[in-house]
Amino acid sequence: MDATVERLLTAAREVFDEEGFRGATTRKIAARAGVNEVTLFRHFASKEELIGAALARGHAEAVARLSAAPLPEEPADLDAELRPYLRMVLQAFAGAGRGVRTALAEWEHLPAYHAWLLGPSEAVMERLRIYLCAAARAGLVRPGADPDAVTHLLVAALFSHGLLPPMMPGRFPGGPAASFERCVDLILDGIRPEPEEVSR
Amino acid sequence: MDATVERLLTAAREVFDEEGFRGATTRKIAARAGVNEVTLFRHFASKEELIGAALARGHAEAVARLSAAPLPEEPADLDAELRPYLRMVLQAFAGAGRGVRTALAEWEHLPAYHAWLLGPSEAVMERLRIYLCAAARAGLVRPGADPDAVTHLLVAALFSHGLLPPMMPGRFPGGPAASFERCVDLILDGIRPEPEEVSR
DNA sequence: GTATCATGCAAGCGCTTGCTTGCGCGTGAC
DNA sequence: GTCACGCGCAAGCAAGCGCTTGCATGATAC
Secondary structure, three states, X not given: OOHHHHHHHHHHHHXXXXXXXXXXXXXXXXXXXXXXXXXXXXXXXXXXXXXXXXXXXXXXXXXXXXXXXXXXXXXXXXXXHHHHHHHHHHHHHHHOHHHHHHHHHHHHHOHHHHHHHHXXXXXXXXXXXXXXXXXXXOOOOOOOOOHHHHHHHXXXXXXXXXXXXXXXXXXXXXXXXXXXXXXXXXXXXXXXXXXXXXXX | OOHHHHHHHHHHXXXXXXXXXXXXXXXXHHHHHOOOHHHHHHHOOOHHXXXXXXXXXXXXXXXXXXXXXXXXXXXXXXXXXXXXXXXXXXXXXXXXXXXXXXXXXXXXXXXHHHHHXXXXXXXXXXXXXXXXXXXXXXOOOOOOOOHHHHHHHHHHHHHHHHHOOOOOHHHXXXXXXXXHHHHHHHHHHHHOOOHHHHHX
């Protein structure tokens, strides 16, 4: 593709993630792309259009990466299937964390971008929900555990471990990944069916 | 106190919560306070000082409200003690949600305000941690459950239920409070000691 | 009554913002 | 050889920004 457009899109996404819509000035974006500000306006009609295109591209990439992640339709082993998936999502999430925080803050101001901003998170949530409902039907989850609540809890853990570490590093001794793993342990241990129920 | 200063402080906090530092212009703040912009600069040397004072006041109020919440030093009954506390914190958190989202996004840009921005959250986290460690020592928590992980999980649930509902209302059927309650059920059920362990 | 104080209002300054215009330069197609 | 095209550069414009100045007005203190 056009190398200039490419560089502008990635620069726009980076600056937007770090500074928000207002802070992402066309001069900053052009400078980061190593391009004259005028060139920016030769390729995109306005700052809104540029950032929209940049977010759309980021959204597409994220969705592609996430839907490549393995999470079977027919659950067989929660530990073996869920853990690698969650690990991968957390990594993607932490990588996009700066942008997610910006998206959360500017949500009300950028209705035009809603589909791009939280689409990947929604997709992950829905996929987890479907998987856990199937797991519950297959008897892999203790009957008392509501699959929706389990989904929420997993997403909450992803959410907090993807966003909070830069702000409260002292709260994650051993690193966010280790802390996340311990939370997942806790959740999975808590929803495992009792031994006698498995054999029924 | 001075009614004008008071109105300026609340207006500054509101506008900052909604629009962030850059978006909280002195003209907007003065207008919301029903005051001339010049009056603003007669009371505060700069916009930074005004917003700093507003955040400090909000911080003080939040801390006072939270430390008034009951959470005993000697845990006796997790369900009876933790649930009302968490309910209250969630309410406070959801009320401040707009501001928390802004704080998360602008964290790197506002180092001068760090103490005010996430202080209350830190306080809640530390209090929960101490309580859960004591509970574990008292045998109220299943030995395999790491108190730190439980704390993280509870905070994560607070976090996501305090921030996400405005953005994904469809994901919280029955309201955020009900969904939160189900998550807390799940966590508490998962960390309860086994019956035979209680009697040992 | 007069002095003091907080406030409103009109105007403006220097700066940044999104965006435009005009021109000149190099490269590849034919 | 030239011609179109993508780009850089210098300049600028209207609007909004934080912040200042000067002056008029009304309430309060003594």
